[in-house]
Amino acid sequence: MLNEATISVGRSVVARATSEPALVRGFLIGAALVFLGLFLFVPLAVVFAQAFQKGIAAYVDSFREPAALAAIRLTLFTAAVAVPFNLVFGVAAAWVIGKFDFIGKSFLMTLIDLPFSVSPVVSGLIYVLVFGMQGWLGPWLAAHDIKIIFAVPGIILTTMFVTFPFVARELIPLMQAQGSEEEEAAVTLGAGGWQTFFRVTLPNVKWGLLYGVILCNARAMGEFGAVSVVSGHIRGLTNTLPLHVEILYNEYQYVAAFAAASLLALLALVTLAVKSLIQWRAARDAVIRHTGGGESDA
Amino acid sequence: MLRSKTVFFVLFFALALQFGNDSVRADTQLLNVSYDPTRELYQDFNAAFARYWKAKTGEALTVRQSHGGSSSQARAVLEGLAADVVTLALAYDIDILAEKGNLLPKNWQTRLPHNSSPYTSTVVFLVRKGNRKGIKDWDDLVKPGVAVITANPKTSGGARWNYLAAWGYAWLKSKRDDNQAKDFITRFYKNVPVLDSGARGATTTFVERGIGDVLVNWENEILLGGKDLGKDRFEIVVPPMSILTEPTVSIIDKVVDKRRTRAVAEEYLRYLYSPEGQEIAAKHYYRPVDAKVAGKFSTQFPKVKLFTLKEIASDWQTANRTHFADGALFDRIYQPGR
Numbered sequence: 025m026l027n028e029a030t031i032s033v034g035r036s037v038v039a040r041a042t043s044e045p046a047l048v049r050g051f052l053i054g055a056a057l058v059f060l061g062l063f064l065f066v067p068l069a070v071v072f073a074q075a076f077q078k079g080i081a082a083y084v085d086s087f088r089e090p091a092a093l094a095a096i097r098l099t100l101f102t103a104a105v106a107v108p109f110n111l112v113f114g115v116a117a118a119w120v121i122g123k124f125d126f127i128g129k130s131f132l133m134t135l136i137d138l139p140f141s142v143s144p145v146v147s148g149l150i151y152v153l154v155f156g157m158q159g160w161l162g163p164w165l166a167a168h169d170i171k172i173i174f175a176v177p178g179i180i181l182t183t184m185f186v187t188f189p190f191v192a193r194e195l196i197p198l199m200q201a202q203g204s205e206e207e208e209a210a211v212t213l214g215a216g217g218w219q220t221f222f223r224v225t226l227p228n229v230k231w232g233l234l235y236g237v238i239l240c241n242a243r244a245m246g247e248f249g250a251v252s253v254v255s256g257h258i259r260g261l262t263n264t265l266p267l268h269v270e271i272l273y274n275e276y277q278y279v280a281a282f283a284a285a286s287l288l289a290l291l292a293l294v295t296l297a298v299k300s301l302i303q304w305r306a307a308r309d310a311v312i313r314h315t316g317g318g319e320s321d322a
Numbered sequence: 323m324l325r326s327k328t329v330f331f332v333l334f335f336a337l338a339l340q341f342g343n344d345s346v347r348a349d350t351q352l353l354n355v356s357y358d359p360t361r362e363l364y365q366d367f368n369a370a371f372a373r374y375w376k377a378k379t380g381e382a383l384t385v386r387q388s389h390g391g392s393s394s395q396a397r398a399v400l401e402g403l404a405a406d407v408v409t410l411a412l413a414y415d416i417d418i419l420a421e422k423g424n425l426l427p428k429n430w431q432t433r434l435p436h437n438s439s440p441y442t443s444t445v446v447f448l449v450r451k452g453n454r455k456g457i458k459d460w461d462d463l464v465k466p467g468v469a470v471i472t473a474n475p476k477t478s479g480g481a482r483w484n485y486l487a488a489w490g491y492a493w494l495k496s497k498r499d500d501n502q503a504k505d506f507i508t509r510f511y512k513n514v515p516v517l518d519s520g521a522r523g524a525t526t527t528f529v530e531r532g533i534g535d536v537l538v539n540w541e542n543e544i545l546l547g548g549k550d551l552g553k554d555r556f557e558i559v560v561p562p563m564s565i566l567t568e569p570t571v572s573i574i575d576k577v578v579d580k581r582r583t584r585a586v587a588e589e590y591l592r593y594l595y596s597p598e599g600q601e602i603a604a605k606h607y608y609r610p611v612d613a614k615v616a617g618k619f620s621t622q623f624p625k626v627k628l629f630t631l632k633e634i635a636s637d638w639q640t641a642n643r644t645h646f647a648d649g650a651l652f653d654r655i656y657q658p659g660r
Binding site for chain 2: 155157158166173174257271
């Protein structure tokens with residue numbers, strides 16, 4: 025009797041130390057859910073509700089507009105140029121930083137982070153200052169008939185700048201953690217530079233790389249501030265999808281504005297889904313690698 | 323390897339798509355850089371002018387539009403946005419292009435009739451249904467507890483007219499007393515809870531976000547907003563006296579000479595003064611300068627005693643120096659968050 029009593033007291037002490045009363049738990053979880061619902065789910069639902077406010081026909085019609093099609097095409101084109109560029113740059117930068125030691129390494133890392141810390145509007149203004157007619161290169165460019173800002177090249181350049189860090193930032197910690205033993209082994213076994221890169225380095229980071237590319241792409245398509253500064257807002261020519269949403273909204277065309285916004289929201293949802301999938305696959309791969317590696321070590 | 327090949331394919335395809343598109347479009351193109359509230363006006367006018375130009379010359383014409391706050395649009399043209407024509411909210415924004423950018427001759431305003439303003443407007447009020455604060459005239463806007471919505475005169479050409487309308491009213495009423503006008507304009511901006519950067523943004527703040535008791539804006543913007551957003555929610559209040567706003571237009575000589583579009587650009591602006599151009603302007607709630615067209619639309623535009631910019635400040639240079647330049651009157655009287 026006595027023993028049983030102490031045990032049960034002991035149990036209840038343990039239980040109390042590791043969890044809150046049901047009421048508190050319920051309240052905390054409930055508050056978090058209400059907050060998420062109010063600030064994340066409701067706005068998303070509103071976008072789609074507004075887009076379909078006047079039926080599916082009106083929704084589809086808003087994409088038949090030449091200006092809307094041009095905006096979608098420009099957005100896709102911008103991403104198609106900016107993302108591969110940042111992919112190559114990101115891999116190269118992460119490889120240099122993650123696998124080698126050199127003077128100025130932390131400075132280089134700071135530079136890569138710069139676009140994250142600078143406000144997008146400022147990033148856009150930098151390009152106006154450099155390439156504008158009142159800026160450094162503007163008069164020379166105009167004399168040679170080269171258009172950068174208020175044209176597609178300017179939009180692509182600013183998008184590249186803003187999305188610069190995504191791939192590199194994703195890969196640097198990964199490559200640093202992996203170290204360079206496997207590459208050294210490959211070289212010892214007679215592999216050349218490219219062979220080592222494609223057979224050893226790249227497969228090791230493929231999930232991180234994909235993850236970075238997806239984030240980079242989402243930002244490239246969604247960027248508003250920096251692009252708005254350099255775009256010149258010429259309809260059908262230099263309006264990207266986010267700028268198009270703003271224009272339609274200002275024109276009191278709410279259905280069309282939210283229809284275009286729903287495309288961007290869909291992009292976000294797809295990005296999240298793919299991101300989760302990649303994280304899941306990467307985690308599974310890591311487990312397999314880990315157990316496999318353990319055996320061969322022994 | 324296969325993946326990188328696919329990437330290159332996609333890239334090549336995208337490039338071909340982009341540039342292919344530009345080269346196929348062999349027809350003449352004009353770029354009209356304008357300010358916010360003229361979006362709908364120029365959508366209609368561009369279509370009408372393209373029809374007219376096609377009938378006259380057989381040439382297909384595409385007119386592209388760019389809209390934003392008047393002063394920021396002028397800034398973009400100054401930085402190299404290749405506008406064949408500019409149709410901005412105030413002459414001062416085009417003056418800057420002549421002075422700082424040398425993009426057109428300084429006497430540009432004398433090249434077209436009516437000081438290069440093919441249509442005019444004035445500044446009126448929009449209140450919520452019932453007009454609970456009883457707003458009838460400018461004096462009602464400076465009463466304590468009235469929230470006034472207007473755009474930022476530093477960034478919006480339209481908002482400079484609003485400012486000058488309020489200033490001009492107080493100044494003319496007080497028999498040209500600077501101090502009384504200064505006191506009036508100080509109290510006016512004390513009642514402004516939020517300054518949007520453009521005229522359209524101010525309308526959206528008032529109508530969509532439900533902020534403020536009265537919106538001070540251009541008549542055309544308010545009439546358009548009233549039509550689009552429901553007459554049952556708002557009432558238009560026309561003060562007995564207000565300013566004659568004169569938005570101005572010009573070709574940009576440097577651009578049209580380089581792009582060889584001078585003839586079509588000049589004709590484009592002249593067509594704004596034609597009966598068809600004037601009717602399109604009137605349909606979009608701008609007051610036409612053509613007397614015949616104005617007569618036809620007389621019921622749409624209430625009678626207001628209008629004063630011009632010249633009566634209250636000799637020209638835009640002076641107005642800008644005394645009111646809007648850095649450290650000038652507006653900077654001294656407006657402190658946000660008070």
